[in-house]
Amino acid sequence: MKPFAYHQPDQIPDAAKLLTSIEDSKLVAGGMTLIPTLKQRLASPSALVDLSKLGNLKGITDDGATITIGAMTPHAVVAASKLVQTKIPGLAALASMIGDPAVRSRGTIGGSVANNDPAADYPAGVLGLGATVITSKREIAADEFFLGLFETALDPSEIVTAIRFPVPVKAGYAKFKAPASRYALVGVFVAKFADGVRVAVTGAGPGVFRVPPMEAALSGNFDPSAIAAIKIDTDGLTSDIHAEADYRAHLVTVMAKRAVEAALS
Amino acid sequence: MGNVIGIGAAPKRKEDQRFLTGRGNYVSDIKRPGMAAGVFVRSPHGHAVLRGIDKSAALASPGVIAVLTGDDVADDGLGSLPCGWGITDAKGVPMKEPPFPMLAQDKVRFVGDMVAFVIAETPEQANAAADLLKVDYEVLPSVVGVLEAVRPDAPQLFDDVPNNICCNWELGDKAAVETAFKKAAHVAKLSLVNNRLIGNPMEPRAAIAEYEPGTDRYTLWTTSQFPHVVRFLMGALVLNIPQHKLRVVAPDVGGGFGVKQFHYGEEAVITWAAKRVRRPVKWVASRSEGYVSDRHGRDHVTEAELALDETGKFLAFRVNTLANMGGYLSTFGPNIPTNLYGPLLGGVYTTPAIYCNVKVVFTNTVPVDAYRGAGRPEATFVLERIVDVAASEMGIDRVEIRRRNMIPKEAYPYQTPVLVQYDSGDPMGCLDGALVAADVKKFGVRKAASASKGKFRGLGYSTYVEACGLAPSRFAGRLGARGGLYESATVRVHPTGQVTVMIGTHNHGQGHETTFAQIVSDKLGVAFENVDIVFGDTDRVQFGMGTYGSRSLVVGGAALSKATDKVIVKGKKIAAHLLEASEADIQFEAGKFSVAGTDRIKTFEEIAGAAYVPHNYPLEVLEPGLEEQAYYDPVNFTYPGGCHIAEVEVDPETGTVTLVNYTAVDDVGTVINPMIVEGQLHGGIVQGVGQALFENAVYDEGSGQLLSGSLMDYCMPRADHLPMMNVATHSTLCTHTPMGVKGCGEVGTIGSPAAVINAVVDALSHLGVTHVDMPATPNRIWRLLQNASLPVAAE
Known part of the structure; x- marks a missing residue:
């Protein structure tokens, strides 16, 4: 690890100001991606701006038709939340599958969404539920937020403060864990709303994406059989030492079926 | 006064108290006054000419004390890292043995090859300076696979090693095998890959070196399984330091698995550097650094053929293997795929003719050397896989074909056609025991239950034998060993009757402090708590060859037993003398010396006291003191073995293999501590399961980059990958070790890969699958199912 300055502001505007005024500064939430990167000397920011002392970024609120999760809420809290378990059990299940207990206790929803790792779980939940990312500046719809490999619509001084999830009729998440890293080799989040179904896939490609043919099929018949024959184009999918693109494509269908099963169970 | 805890008891491990309370003393815990920090600069290229190194910016960096490179090594006239084994080809031509400089000179040959050592006041300053070192590489194409490396147009690692072949090694009667194949009713053939593994001990490697000008002595603290061997190899052959001027300490070590049983260049560089800078210097590897510098294991490509008569009796076995050595010869490197591989190809069977050819090949990868099992898992995998293939092709039950060929218990000692003579064993007994323990009779019911959930269930057998207790020195010398392989122990009885044992083996997880104390407690009748075991320090322990090859109890324990007998x-x-009786009439039992047939006794403590306060003592004929030493050189290897049965369930939708049941019945000879033996079997099995299902070191051909260079990409087995294991022993006693012990450190790793893969193949056999390469990852299984003859029933 190389030396860096450390700031722990207690107001969001102060954090935003630090982020813009110090060249090469970085936000740190739970640090589950950033700290290992620093330790491997793959990144050397001049300063870290720690979000942990900012007020009101932790906690889960019930807004009736939506629930809002503060950006600094750890995965373990979401997984154990009675509110999330009751209203969007698929999201609580997703949170419970992230990493290991240590990661779930430190890692945050805001950090995961802002980082947009192509194999992270939360982007599938956020996109699959059509959630809204609330930042220090504005609200961004999930469909506009995730822009590909580690890229989001966030501007350099923008800080994610919360995610607002609409409560679906049913939702489920199925994840095929990469054996070593336990990230999603393929993870599929399926959510049924009154006006249709959304299907979001993580792990399979350079960023989270939706599968319109599956959404159409499931909107007509919310049952695994409706998508069993839908094949995913291997174009643009990831191929690496753990899984080839055609295997990932196959797993998308299998995991989508299992996500529907989970939603129905 | 505590109790005697003897052979066969299962006390909790003595050493765990300090480990579990954070009081272990590992190399990285040690701090020396004025200690500086060192980091190694390693090649980022698999293969490159080293055109020059510009040290100036690094030397000017804050806190830097020195920057050392291969030129400095050459200027000081230091030696090459030695190889401990010299093998020869069939004509007696010695293997090609190119130099292995401790810092690269002229060329780098793998990603991780050491280029420079940067010493600074702090690790951060050393790392910062290392970033500033300008190394001018002329990058060459890399070759990482053995098949690619022996092609005529392959990149050549060394000018004087044509086709990258270090040695073309042979064993067995080639002509007899050819004759037998001509008579065969059936020939089974199998091509397979034995995947490359990375040991991943919990504690990364580390070293501290210090030079004391007043006494002209060096001390090296290192994460080693064999400090005395490091002292010899490094002092005598690399750095030219007299043995009495060099102390090597291997304190608590957090796991070895073979990875720490070599003399590494880092040890030599840091010891040499400590004198140059007149400061103690410490280096601690990161996990990432370990991946590209810890010696790797396995990595074979093999073609095997088994000739059988019409009844399924094995007539002859022929094996051709290409074995990867990596970029240089490591300490035991060429010995592993040859002497520890070929002689095991007889297995537990009566195969009369065996021939084995191994081409030992250099590639642009981390040097390959011993990893738990070392050669023997590879041999067992080839043999136990091809037995299944033959059974399937001939329509003979897999257990039945094994029975038809097994060496019967009465036939021991049994001379194989490949050098080794098994002294004792009962493979049929192990098989019978395992069949019952695994409830094989009801496997059909379990398979049907799996099928009803859309899963394929399979059962796999591995009936195997290994050679351990390394090693009889005379025999090893004939095979090319350049050192002895005995062990030594000193039993020091203190005036008050407590005992300190100095032993040349090294405890890094095996529980020696407990097992060896039990042996002493049992034999001398001394309380278990009154026995301490000292190891890992060349200044405290007389000599030793260290711990590897399941030798500690077999060879070290034998030395300890002999020394105890002398006491x-x-x-x-x-x-x-004290009892005024004839020596022949003295009996020793349960810690008491007595005159036979009388009630006259002297306790062990009284005798110890008399030995050190010799007022009433036969000084004319006996020296005072009570301390004895023994060296033990085994007369043969020991041959543990057994039967492993794996049961797997395959999810055809995802290709996931789940190990659902695992049974092992092993013959490890006399069991000193059954709890520790069980733990060794569990750990060994898990490492074998890791090879079969998860672990794979993958290099990129061309660039030589290690693609699986972290725990994120190299899959270690985890608790949730494994079922509860059903482990038992079925022991016959070794006929030539003092206590009948055979060793148990590696059996689990040797028996298990074949059992698991045989189970996977069995689960998929109805689809026409006849072989699955390791690791049987979900992607690989799915691919096989895609190509299989029958459509997959996904629902």
């Missing part, structure tokens, strides 16, 4: 012999002489 008893001397104690009897003292007792005879």
